Amino acid sequence: MLRSIVRLQCQLGSSRTLLKYCSRDPASNFSIQSNAYSSAITERRKFYKDVSIAQGEGGVYEVHLDRRKLKTPGGKLFTVPNEALAVAVATEWDAQKETLKYYSMHLTTLCNTAIDNPTHRDKQQMITASLKFVETDTVCYRIDDPPALVELQKNEWDPVLHWIENRYNVEIGSSYNILGPEIPAATIDTFRQHLNSYNFWSLTGLEFVISQLKSVVLSLALVDRHLTVEEAVLLSRLEEEYQIERWGSVEWCHDYDMYELRARTAAGALFVQLSSEMSSVKRKLMQDC
Amino acid sequence: MSGLSPPLRVFRGLIKELRDIHGTTYKNTLAYNYVIDQFRKNGVTGERQCRARQEALHLSQAYLCLLRSTREHLALHKLYHGKGDRGLAEMASLVGLRLPSQPGGKGWEE
Numbered sequence: 001m002l003r004s005i006v007r008l009q010c011q012l013g014s015s016r017t018l019l020k021y022c023s024r025d026p027a028s029n030f031s032i033q034s035n036a037y038s039s040a041i042t043e044r045r046k047f048y049k050d051v052s053i054a055q056g057e058g059g060v061y062e063v064h065l066d067r068r069k070l071k072t073p074g075g076k077l078f079t080v081p082n083e084a085l086a087v088a089v090a091t092e093w094d095a096q097k098e099t100l101k102y103y104s105m106h107l108t109t110l111c112n113t114a115i116d117n118p119t120h121r122d123k124q125q126m127i128t129a130s131l132k133f134v135e136t137d138t139v140c141y142r143i144d145d146p147p148a149l150v151e152l153q154k155n156e157w158d159p160v161l162h163w164i165e166n167r168y169n170v171e172i173g174s175s176y177n178i179l180g181p182e183i184p185a186a187t188i189d190t191f192r193q194h195l196n197s198y199n200f201w202s203l204t205g206l207e208f209v210i211s212q213l214k215s216v217v218l219s220l221a222l223v224d225r226h227l228t229v230e231e232a233v234l235l236s237r238l239e240e241e242y243q244i245e246r247w248g249s250v251e252w253c254h255d256y257d258m259y260e261l262r263a264r265t266a267a268g269a270l271f272v273q274l275s276s277e278m279s280s281v282k283r284k285l286m287q288d289c
Numbered sequence: 290m291s292g293l294s295p296p297l298r299v300f301r302g303l304i305k306e307l308r309d310i311h312g313t314t315y316k317n318t319l320a321y322n323y324v325i326d327q328f329r330k331n332g333v334t335g336e337r338q339c340r341a342r343q344e345a346l347h348l349s350q351a352y353l354c355l356l357r358s359t360r361e362h363l364a365l366h367k368l369y370h371g372k373g374d375r376g377l378a379e380m381a382s383l384v385g386l387r388l389p390s391q392p393g394g395k396g397w398e399e
Contacts, residue, residue, distance in 0.1 A: 053319060084323065088352065091320040095310040104359050225347045228292040229354040252369035259362040266355035273348055
């Protein structure tokens with residue numbers, strides 16, 4: 001019954017619908033909603049009506065809110081190298097109702113990070129940070145009890161491991177102890193070379209996906225289109241899904257986390273693929289390739 | 290590539306999500322026109338094994354996942370985490386009590 005309420009809320013889309021479903025005093029409910037935690041830091045009201053994109057100088061695309069050009073939090077002009085990404089960002093801004101929920105605008109956040117580079121990192125630092133996840137890769141850590149989970153891990157994670165070993169000609173084992181598998185240096189070098197071939201924007205997205213899925217193997221499988229986003233998220237949360245199947249799902253925790261992870265991973269994957277698609281065409285226009 | 294849905298399903302899902310976001314004017318939006326354009330260019334016929342088509346399909350499925358999961362996440366957030374503090378009268382009514390009304394005002398408020 002809760003699910004049908006959620007679905008109806010999505011369709012109707014405004015906070016007023018809660019009036020219909022709450023059996024308690026409806027009037028007070030609405031007033032509570034309108035002043036709940038709306039501080040200047042966390043939420044801003046939607047201050048524009050139309051969102052459009054325009055092509056700026058050098059072939060980059062800008063996003064316009066009403067008449068004003070969108071800027072990054074660092075004050076720079078918000079530009080993206082291709083139209084698809086601009087359309088997607090514009091849709092994110094367009095999808096906001098009454099208040100702006102920045103935590104739901106994942107693509108915008110990624111673009112802002114790529115443009116501003118607030119931590120002032122270069123490509124090599126990002127690659128090193130990403131490769132740190134190889135040693136503690138999710139799919140390499142196996143458990144030896146209960147047997148149903150062991151089977152599940154073997155059936156689901158082994159194929160991905162084999163795939164990546166073939167695709168990149170590397171060796172990654174899996175391990176049952178707390179220290180994890182011994183990853184040979186040649187593997188790390190191969191990955192480093194491969195990551196080097198991505199431009200700065202794609203690398204920003206890829207590092208984001210890796211940190212969300214907690215696995216380099218799954219992220220590369222996703223970006224190389226071997227897995228879909230849903231599959232990658234499922235494999236990343238394999239143990240949790242197993243426990244859910246055994247003990248039941250708690251909507252406000254499990255589903256919430258799963259949808260958030262899916263949204264972020266999808267945004268990251270989209271970001272990587274869109275940024276690297278255009279790299280051969282627009283390389284001159286991007287900051288650090 | 291094993292989990293790719295048929296293109297028609299992805300297409301219909303995308304249209305539904307965009308309609309959900311924009312309401313009745315969804316046909317004039319950037320995203321809608323872009324999606325229609327891309328699907329038309331890549332030819333949703335399902336016959337040839339074309340690499341560019343597979344890539345475009347994966348991309349569109351990722352975008353569908355993004356739109357769908359953002360919507361579900363926001364809905365769950367609103368349902369479970371968005372309430373904020375209840376007022377005093379609300380809290381009292383939770384346990385079935387009502388605040389007393391004092392016509393002269395409470396003594397300590399002056």
